[in-house]
Each structure stands twice: as C-alpha cells, then as structure tokens.
Amino acid sequence: MRCQKVRSFLSAYCKGELAEKRTGAIAAHLEGCIRCRYEETAYRELNKSVGELSGYTVSDDFNSLLLKRVADERFKETRSKAYLPKKIPVVTFNRLAPIFATACFVFAFIFSGGMDLFIDTQEVSTYVSTELDDSYLTVQPEWEFNKEVARATRINGLVNQLSNQSSFGTLASSSQRNSFRSPFNRQYPPMIRTYRYLQSNSYKGVNSSR
Amino acid sequence: MEKETEKQRDYNLIKRVQNGDMVAFSEIVDKYKNRLMNTIVRMISSQQEAEDVVQETFLRVYQHRDSFDFRHCFSTWLYTIALNLARNELRKRKRFKFYDITDMQGHESEISVEMKLPSNISKVLENAIDSLPEKYKTAFILRDIQEQSYEEVAKVMNIPLGTVKSRVNRARALLRDKLKPRMEESNALSKGTLLPVSLL
Numbered sequence: 001m002r003c004q005k006v007r008s009f010l011s012a013y014c015k016g017e018l019a020e021k022r023t024g025a026i027a028a029h030l031e032g033c034i035r036c037r038y039e040e041t042a043y044r045e046l047n048k049s050v051g052e053l054s055g056y057t058v059s060d061d062f063n064s065l066l067l068k069r070v071a072d073e074r075f076k077e078t079r080s081k082a083y084l085p086k087k088i089p090v091v092t093f094n095r096l097a098p099i100f101a102t103a104c105f106v107f108a109f110i111f112s113g114g115m116d117l118f119i120d121t122q123e124v125s126t127y128v129s130t131e132l133d134d135s136y137l138t139v140q141p142e143w144e145f146n147k148e149v150a151r152a153t154r155i156n157g158l159v160n161q162l163s164n165q166s167s168f169g170t171l172a173s174s175s176q177r178n179s180f181r182s183p184f185n186r187q188y189p190p191m192i193r194t195y196r197y198l199q200s201n202s203y204k205g206v207n208s209s210r
Numbered sequence: 211m212e213k214e215t216e217k218q219r220d221y222n223l224i225k226r227v228q229n230g231d232m233v234a235f236s237e238i239v240d241k242y243k244n245r246l247m248n249t250i251v252r253m254i255s256s257q258q259e260a261e262d263v264v265q266e267t268f269l270r271v272y273q274h275r276d277s278f279d280f281r282h283c284f285s286t287w288l289y290t291i292a293l294n295l296a297r298n299e300l301r302k303r304k305r306f307k308f309y310d311i312t313d314m315q316g317h318e319s320e321i322s323v324e325m326k327l328p329s330n331i332s333k334v335l336e337n338a339i340d341s342l343p344e345k346y347k348t349a350f351i352l353r354d355i356q357e358q359s360y361e362e363v364a365k366v367m368n369i370p371l372g373t374v375k376s377r378v379n380r381a382r383a384l385l386r387d388k389l390k391p392r393m394e395e396s397n398a399l400s401k402g403t404l405l406p407v408s409l410l
Binding site: 008011042045047050052054057059066 | 244273331
C-alpha cells in the first residue's frame with residue numbers, strides 16, 4: 001500500500017474500525033514506514049486526549065425545573081381534554097367527494113328541468129302555454145255584453161270568496177277539492193287570473209255543480 | 211447484545227411514559243441528561259444555553275411521546291430532537307449577536323490569553339473541536355465522544371453512512387493538524403524520538 005492511501009485509513013485504523021485484511025496490510029506498511037508511524041502516533045494521541053475530555057453535567061435544579069415544566073404541560077393537556085372534544089373531526093377528500101358529487105347531481109337535475117317529472121306539467125301548460133283569448137274585448141251585442149258582465153260579477157264574487165280563505169275549507173267535498181285546481185295560487189295579475197279561471201275546466205266544474 | 215437490551219429497556223420506559231408513568235419519564239431524564247448535555251455543550255459552546263436546549267428536548271419528548279415510532283431507536287429520536295433544537299439555537303445566534311456584559315468590563319485580554327495559551331491539552335482540544343465546521347463537529351461528537359455507531363449517527367443526522375464516515379475521518383484529520391504543534395510541545399511527538407537522524 002502507498003503512504004497516501006495508508007494515511008487516509010489511519011484514523012479508522014487507530015480506532016479499530018477497519019476489516020481484518022486491511023488492518024493487516026496497514027500494520028505491515030507501518031512497520032517499514034517511519035513517516036506513517038509518526039502520523040499514527042498523532043492519531044493515537046488525539047484519541048487519548050478525546051478519551052480524557054471532561055464530561056459536562058447539568059445543574060442540580062435541572063430535574064426540578066424540568067418536572068415543573070412537564071407538570072404545566074400535563075395540566076394543559078388535562079384542561080384541553082376536559083373542555084375540548086377528543087378529536088377534531090378531520091374533513092378529508094374521501095368524505096367530501098360523495099357529498100359534493102351528490103349536490104352537483106341534484107343541482108344539475110333541478111336546473112335541467114328534471115323536476116317536471118314530478119310536477120303536473122299538463123296543468124301548467126294549460127295555463128301558461130295557451131295564448132290569451134281576447135275575444136271578450138271585441139264589440140258584442142248588448143244582451144251578450146250584459147250577460148258577460150253578470151257572469152264576470154258572479155265570478156268576481158267567487159274570486160273574492162276564494163281569496164279571503166287561505167284554504168279550500170268552504171269546498172266541502174273532497175271530490176270538489178280535487179277537481180278544483182285553482183289557478184289563483186299562481187303568480188298572475190288579478191285580471192288574467194280571473195280570465196284564466198273562466199277558461200279553466202275547474203270553473204266549469206264548479207259552475208256545473210252549482 | 212448489550213445494545214439490544216438497552217434498546218428494549220428504552221422501549222419499556224417510553225411505553226410506560228405513554229401510559230402516564232412519570233417515574234419512567236424521570237428514569238429517561240436521568241439516563242440521558244448528561245449524555246445530551248455533553249453533546250449540546252460542545253455544539254453550542256455555552257453551558258447555560260445547552261441546559262435550556264436539553265430541558266426543551268425532554269419537554270418535546272414528553273409532548274410528543276405518543277408519536278414515537280417503535281420501529282426506531284429511542285436514543286436516535288432523542289438525539290435528533292436535541293440536535294435540531296441546537297441547530298435552531300445556532301441559527302438564532304447568527305441572526306442576533308449577543309454580547310456578554312463582562313466583555314465590556316476589561317476582561318477581553320484575560321479571555322484571549324486563555325484561548326491562545328490553554329493550560330492543558332484538553333482545553334486545546336475543546337477549542338479545536340469548537341472551531342470545526344458544524345457538520346464535521348456534529349459527526350465527530352456523536353461518533354468519538356458519545357461513541358455512537360456510524361449507523362446511529364447517520365440516522366440522527368439524516369445523511370448516508372458513507373458521508374458520516376468521511377465527515378468523521380475529515381474531522382479527525384483536522385483535529386490532528388490543529389493539535390500537532392501542541393503535542394510536539396508537550397514532547398509527545400518529539401521528532402528526535404521518532405524520526406531517524408537522517409530524516410531531520
């Protein structure tokens with residue numbers, strides 16, 4: 001072995017950290033190399049000095065100070081356990097994802113008109129999609145006009161009666177209540193409401209029942 | 211074998227601490243306080259601050275006792291906490307420079323003379339260790355002063371095993387170079403006794 005290589009292993013050699021084979025090779029080199037032996041002596045002196053280094057110790061009140069701090073810590077833990085829930089619930093993606101997906105689906109369903117499946121669309125379309133019939137505004141014979149006025153007066157009376165009642169309590173029979181699907185609950189101006197009521201089957205039904 | 215029983219004893223102690231046994235915690239403190247003190251004092255070169263760091267280390271151990279991983283060695287965990295706190299302290303010191311009030315009272319010359327001409331070789335060695343770069347110093351202290359295995363040092367410092375070996379080797383070489391003149395002075399390495407006349 002060359003001196004340079006031997007010197008790179010010398011510190012580990014002096015500590016006995018090398019493998020047996022390498023230790024033998026270095027020992028053989030040291031026997032014949034006085035300069036490397038000089039280096040080896042320096043390392044051995046260093047190891048000896050390190051071994052003789054005085055140890056540091058903690059102060060006498062170290063334990064009491066530490067235990068006081070630990071006692072404070074224990075008190076804090078106990079207090080937090082007493083007043084706070086044991087574990088703060090962790091909101092993870094796995095928990096949130098299905099909720100979020102369901103919410104998205106519901107919103108998409110509502111806004112895409114899926115709710116029409118559950119609403120009586122036929123009734124709605126009767127009142128909404130038909131065009132306004134303005135034939136009653138045209139000039140008509142007087143007797144017909146008076147007849148219409150009388151009819152409208154009667155209807156208005158009925159409208160007032162209905163609008164004064166929050167429910168259909170006065171319509172006694174359940175068959176009448178079912179057949180009477182009033183458009184007055186809908187958001188129309190009073191005149192149109194009256195007109196639509198005249199047009200509707202419900203009115204006819206009520207009228208015929210009278 | 212002895213290390214294994216030591217490890218097992220530490221595991222038992224930390225398990226007892228996890229169950230709220232303060233006697234076990236005191237045993238851990240008594241077992242490791244001086245070892246940690248020896249390491250930390252040499253790292254940050256101030257006994258008072260080192261004591262604070264050691265105290266903080268044990269407090270952290272208590273606070274995080276439930277998060278101890280039983281796959282690892284307890285002493286490794288403890289030294290890792292202590293070294294991290296010591297590094298934080300050194301970083302803080304770099305940010306804020308503190309001056310001792312005694313320095314302003316005319317003791318500068320006394321201190322500097324002591325640093326230049328220490329009374330014995332141990333003092334020279336302490337100063338030499340103190341002057342090492344931090345990475346070499348830590349590796350040297352853990353390996354040669356605390357006598358931990360290379361593997362443990364690698365785990366504590368979180369660096370590869372080969373790096374630990376090279377750092378320790380480098381630290382020893384630097385210390386040897388720094389101590390050489392002093393050794394020659396104290397006649398431990400007298401050239402006349404070792405080298406033949408032809409080489410002088």
